[in-house]
Amino acid sequence: MFGKLRVTLAALVRQDPESRLAAIDRSLAEGWSAPAFDALKALALEGHHGAQYRLGRIHETAEGVVQSLPDAVHWYRQAAAGGDVAAQVRLGLIYFIEPPAPASVTAVEAAESDSDGADFPSVVGPLAQFFPHGVTVRQDFAEALKWNGLAAARGSAEAQARLGHQYALGLGVEADPAAAERWFTAAAEQLSAEGELGLGLLYAGSYDTAPDLERAAYWLSRAAEQNHKIAQYGLGKLQLHGAGIAKDPAAAVRLLARSAGQDYAPAMYLLGMIHWQGSGVPVDTGLGETWLRRAGIRGHGEACCALAQLLLDRVEDDGVEAAALLRAQAEQGNVRAAAALSECYTFGRGVPCDAREAARWRGIAAHGADVERDPAMALEVLERAARSGDAGAQAALGFELATGLTGTPDLEAARPWLTQAAEAGDAGAQAWLGDCLRLGLLGSVDHASAEVWYRRAASQGHLGSIVLLASAIDAITEPSAQQQAEAFGLWLAAASAGDSFAQMRVACCYRDGQGCEPDLEMALQWMRSAEATR
Secondary structure, eight states, X not given: OHXXXXXXXXXXXXXXXXXXXXXXXHHHHHOOOHHHHHHHHHHHHTTOHHHHHHHHHHHHHTSSSOOOHHHHHHHHHHHHHTTOHHHHHHHHHHHHSOOOOOTTOOHHHHHTOBOOSSSSOBOOXXXXXXXXXXXXXXXXXXHHHHHHHHHHHTTOHHHHHHHHHHHHHTSSSOOOHHHHHHHHHHHHTTTOHHHHHHHHHHHTTTTSOOOOHHHHHHHHHHXXXXXXXXXXXXXXXXXXXXXXXXXXHHHHHHHHHHHHTXXXXXXXXXXXXXXXXXXXXXXXXXXXXXXXXXXXXXXXXHHHHHHHHHHHTSTTOOSHHHHHHHHHHHTTTXXXXXXHHHHHHHHTSSSOOOHHHHHHHHHHHHHHHHTTTOHHHHHHHHHHHHHTTOHHHHHHHHHHHHHTTTSSOOHHHHHHHHHHHHHTTOHHHHHHHHHHHHHTTTSSOOHHHHHHHHHHHHHTTOHHHHHHHHHHHHTSSSOOHHHHHHHHHHHHHHHHTTOHHHHHHHHHHHHHTSSSOOOHHHHHHHHHHHHHHO
């Protein structure tokens, strides 16, 4: 069968390019085959733009090959340079968003790449054979503007709408509301929901333009009719308050439910608030809680804060879940959550009564609130908490100094605070000191002292330190059996914490008997875990 397929594909070279591409597509549609892929690549190398675009799609969607967006961009650029509109549209999108690295490449591997000034970092070592054009593509609004502009001029509604957003937001070009309106209109005239949404947002004042809410409601309704979840959310908000359209809370709730049904977390949050507070509808705390939980699970920070407050409003609630929700948000910098968490510590709701913790979180809340108005005051608030001996405050103050809260990063001023926090057991501070000593940021390079701090952080489960130590041992040219066993233990710890790269390294160790007894069954189990984690 395969011999016949090769004969058939070999005969393609005698056909015209379009017929060859059609035959290749038919072969690939029946199932992946290396001969068909080779024939497609040969046609692409001959300069056929359709084949180049098709090859780009194969690499982007991992159709029979390892997924590689840089390889996709390589072929898209060749097709786009020849005038292929579809390739221009894909490039316009890829450079507009912030594309992730392939699922099979971890941050550790990506960090080992070195930039050569091209569109994406080059790769050295074993990865090069899989990713000849690098592992990531950098977000580049100027490139996005170029390719979106070319495709928009050729009539692509998708590119026209995206170009409108670039002009509206000033991404890669000076903000120009008139140009944004022109391109949004061009897309909307082709019944593009994105173009209609763009006009709706533009007239709603979302791009710092003068609001025209009646026109905003008109265009948002057009996009909402096409089931655009963001348009449904925006129109629902206008209907809820009667802005630019007749006030109709019931209709607003129905629209928001349609948006939420498409997994749009802001709509879930707004529905939760509407039902909890009875905004134009009867109060239904249970339904409000349900929607807030759904939004919170999807990472909506304000929904988590609102849910915590809803729970705390119940006298019979022990406050444990509420305090956990607030802590998670406060640790991500949410000032409202930090202030509420301070109250929890003050009154012992969900956490023990602890005046020091209450003061610390009040300080963090004040610091966040005052940072723009008075950075010096914010620093003073943190310093007071740090001087009380709180390791968390010491670490926070150290990191603020190191990153330049008052304008200029000051590593020397940060060092004593982070050292105190590190000696008190703060793993993040320990890892920071390790980095400074390893890189010579605080004087001469001191690998031995750096290793001490990394090991202390790793002993507390600091994932970055564990991976770095294991990688350092792996880099030894001829590691001893003891070193191999130590590296295996470190990789195993990181793998158990859910790191997919570490899981793959553990699989390789079991496969090769490196630092452990060979065990192909365990190697397979860890390889499956890595694939599932990605």
